[in-house]
Amino acid sequence: MPPLETFEITRVFSATLLAIIGMISMIVGTIIGIYLRPSQRTNAIIMAFGTGALIQALAIELAFKGAQRLTSLLHYSGLQAWILVAVGFIVGGVGYYLGNKSLDKKGAAMRHPALAKFYLLKIKREESSDILKKLSNVELLRSIPPEDMESILDFVTPIEVPPNKTIFHRGDPADGLYLITDGQVNIIADSSSNEQVIASLGPGNSFGEMALLTGEMRSASAVTTTQTTLLKIDKEHFDALMVVSPSLKKSVELLNSQRILINVQKLQRKLDKEHWQKIAIANIHRLSKMEELNLMQKHASSGAPFALFLGSLMDTIPESIIIGASFVSFDTYQYTFLAAVFLSNLPEAMASSHAMIESGFSSKRIFTLWGSLIIAGAIAAALGNIFLLGAQPTIITFVEALAGGGILAMVASVMMPEAYEDGGAEVGLATIAGFLAAFFFALL
Numbered sequence: 254m255p256p257l258e259t260f261e262i263t264r265v266f267s268a269t270l271l272a273i274i275g276m277i278s279m280i281v282g283t284i285i286g287i288y289l290r291p292s293q294r295t296n297a298i299i300m301a302f303g304t305g306a307l308i309q310a311l312a313i314e315l316a317f318k319g320a321q322r323l324t325s326l327l328h329y330s331g332l333q334a335w336i337l338v339a340v341g342f343i344v345g346g347v348g349y350y351l352g353n354k355s356l357d358k359k360g361a362a363m364r365h366p367a368l369a370k371f372y373l374l375k376i377k378r379e380e381s382s383d384i385l386k387k388l389s390n391v392e393l394l395r396s397i398p399p400e401d402m403e404s405i406l407d408f409v410t411p412i413e414v415p416p417n418k419t420i421f422h423r424g425d426p427a428d429g430l431y432l433i434t435d436g437q438v439n440i441i442a443d444s445s446s447n448e449q450v451i452a453s454l455g456p457g458n459s460f461g462e463m464a465l466l467t468g469e470m471r472s473a474s475a476v477t478t479t480q481t482t483l484l485k486i487d488k489e490h491f492d493a494l495m496v497v498s499p500s501l502k503k504s505v506e507l508l509n510s511q512r513i514l515i516n517v518q519k520l521q522r523k524l525d526k527e528h529w530q531k532i533a534i535a536n537i538h539r540l541s542k543m544e545e546l547n548l549m550q551k552h553a554s555s556g557a558p559f560a561l562f563l564g565s566l567m568d569t570i571p572e573s574i575i576i577g578a579s580f581v582s583f584d585t586y587q588y589t590f591l592a593a594v595f596l597s598n599l600p601e602a603m604a605s606s607h608a609m610i611e612s613g614f615s616s617k618r619i620f621t622l623w624g625s626l627i628i629a630g631a632i633a634a635a636l637g638n639i640f641l642l643g644a645q646p647t648i649i650t651f652v653e654a655l656a657g658g659g660i661l662a663m664v665a666s667v668m669m670p671e672a673y674e675d676g677g678a679e680v681g682l683a684t685i686a687g688f689l690a691a692f693f694f695a696l697l
Contacts, residue, residue, distance in 0.1 A: 264580065264642075265635050267580060268577040268635065268638040269632075271576050271580060272576045272630050273627060273634075274591065275572065275573075275591050275594040276598060276630050278596070278598040280620070280624070281599060281602070282599040282606065283606040283620060285603050286602060286606035286607045291603065293604075293676070296675060297671070297683075298679070299683075300672040300675075301680035301683035301684045301687065302683045302684070303593060303599065303600060303668070305684035305685060305688035305689075306592060306596055307593040307594070307660065307668075309589070309691035310695075311657050311661055311664075313692070313695055314579075315653050315656075316338050316654065319650040319654055320337075320338050322646050322649075322650055323646055337651060337654070339654075340651075341654025341655045341657070341658060342654050342655075342657055342661065344655055345655040345656060345661075346658035346661060348658075349567065350666075353564065353567065353666070356563055359559075359560035361565075364605050364609070365601070365608075384406060384409060385406075388402070388405075388409070399531075405486075408490035408491075409485070409486060411482065411483070412483045412484075413480070413483075414483060415480060416477055416479050417478070418476065418481075419474060420438065420476070421475055422474045423471055423472065425470065425471045426470060426471075427461065427464035427465040427469075427471065429485045429486055429488050429490075430461050431461045432459045432484040432485075433460075435456055435482040436455075436456070436480055436483075438458075438460065438477050439452070439477075440453075440473050441475075442473055461475065465488060562622055562626070565623075565626050570630065571655075571656030571659045572630070573631070573633040573634040573637065574633050574637040574641070575590060575657070576590065576634050577637030577638035578637040578638060578641035578642060578652065578653065579653075580638055587695065588694065589695045593691055601667075604671065
């Protein structure tokens with residue numbers, strides 16, 4: 254490669270400077286997000302405006318002008334130009350999807366609050382799956398519609414009990430319902446005599462519900478024979494479930510009149526354990542603030558900072574390449590795409606920085622992350638200007654479409670859901686405003 258002339262060096266430097274300007278909003282957004290902490294609604298409106306501007310820039314500045322370049326310079330037909338641009342967008346979008354999915358599992362989801370919530374909710378479902386599988390063995394609990402089990406999971410407490418330990422004595426007041434997940438429990442008529450064993454229960458068996466339902470004292474004692482793991486639902490929580498679940502209350506009434514067995518068997522034919530469990534898992538769709546914070550801190554592992562950097566790099570590099578590849582001079586440069594990048598990075602950094610602080614990342618680490626991204630983006634812009642500005646029209650159009658597909662996938666999967674979740678239906682108007690503002694400047 255021949256050495257760059259002075260004017261070329263100036264051009265590359267200028268393209269790099271523009272990319273830095275587009276990304277500097279990440280630093281500004283981080284400062285605002287950490288120290289000023291604007292409302293989620295304000296952040297969502299700004300994000301929606303930036304989203305609208307980005308969509309316009311992708312549609313006009315990249316897709317349409319790329320196709321126009323092919324038809325005017327290479328005399329492609331409209332269909333041929335569309336196919337090349339479409340293939341670039343599809344490949345870029347699929348590449349972003351696969352890379353994003355892989356990195357999210359390693360902790361990169363924390364860079365976007367919307368992705369983080371989706372990722373953490375998935376973790377909660379996976380962690381709840383084992384508990385629900387065990388609870389599905391309790392016939393009485395399967396009388397509760399699986400759609401209602403999400404709130405019941407909050408009432409389930411795991412308990413470790415050593416061997417030869419009495420869980421409750423005959424004559425004790427009912428304190429809860431127990432489910433054995435590991436170990437063995439003997440139900441005996443008198444805790445002082447091991448010969449009067451009524452039943453020997455193992456994993457999947459439940460006990461303690463009869464006294465709980467009838468309100469009478471315990472009719473037998475429960476003693477562990479091995480190290481045992483139990484799931485317990487306290488009486489006060491069970492009573493609360495009776496209020497919120499008409500199905501459970503009805504089952505209890507049937508049990509007290511000795512008709513529950515027939516009823517449950519009929520229910521079993523309609524809804525087996527596995528089906529009940531799947532429906533229950535599918536209906537876990539919320540995270541309390543405490544659960545969210547605990548899961549974020551738990552899964553912000555040592556590998557998360559690097560995954561965060563790679564994920565953010567995947568968000569940033571395509572934008573920088575496009576800025577660099579399209580810059581010739583300040584007089585001819587179209588600033589619409591640059592403005593859209595600046596506006597979209599600002600609220601993303603505001604929201605992401607706040608989420609990362611809650612995950613346990615220090616301010617220094619966050620600023621280092623964004624600073625490293627700006628350096629990487631500046632290098633990408635410089636390389637884009639050097640290698641793509643004078644490239645064949647097909648190459649530059651395809652590369653721009655490739656980058657555009659990645660950006661569009663990011664907008665659709667991250668920015669738009671996040672803006673709507675925090676801002677409500679009004680973000681639609683803000684998106685339109687951003688689109689029209691970018692379109693206005695493009696016409697000028």
